[in-house]
Amino acid sequence: MRFLNFLWLLLFLFSSCISNKRITYLQNLPGNEAIGLDEFIPYAEVNYQYLLQPFDVVSIDFAASNEELVKAFEYQGARAMRGGGGGGGGDLFYFTGYSLDQNGFVELPQLGKINIGGLSEDAAQKKVQEAINQFFKEEVFVKLRIGGIRFTALGEFSNTGTQVILKNRATIFDALAVSGESSILAKKNKLFIIRQYDKGTKIHQINLHDRRLLASEFYFIQPNDILYLEPMKIRQFGNADNLTSSLGLIISVASSLFLIIALVSGERL
Structure with missing residues (x-):
């Protein structure tokens, strides 16, 4: 009987080794109980406008009623690639856009170097x-735009690597969706954001469990943000799929043992 109770306890521990609290987004954690459902949460008072940095790539197009006026200001290679001459894979925006140099200058045909950094x-x-x-x-119309929001996802994402969101503004959850739902083995309370600034780089840590994130x-x-999700210690058993398979195998073996024990106990009776 003690052996049987031990097996039931073992099965329970394996089936509940990862709590829902460790994988649920936007919880009402202690200290922020005031943030409930339907509660208005204002954005943090920071400037969300992105400022161009050295080595960024921008797309610059010119338009006028007389097309001959603007031909001299367009990079002809970019014109050909936009028209379908680029072929192959890769990031078309990189080849058709204009890159800022290390001092924030962009060089345009006829116009020369223009400082747009910052x-x-x-x-x-x-x-x-x-x-x-x-x-x-x-009048000649100029259209300048950043080629979406490019960021890099590393760690416990199902789709790691450089990602692009074709929007002018994107939330952290947009980035998580593009990178693939993080696995159950990710430390959602420790998402690191490596962010580029004018003078260097900073590492920030955010908690995806906490509703206060919406106001941060x-x-x-x-x-150019880099998102990194750490794995839990249970990562040593493998990824989420392997862990699920392992638990399934353990449960199957335990069930077989229960059946054998029950049969043996019945024969003794």
């Missing part, structure tokens, strides 16, 4: 617009 997308577009207006009396400055991701 500017928002709108401010950079305005600066290029002012530069081209010096050449023509006729890290609710929105930025271009």
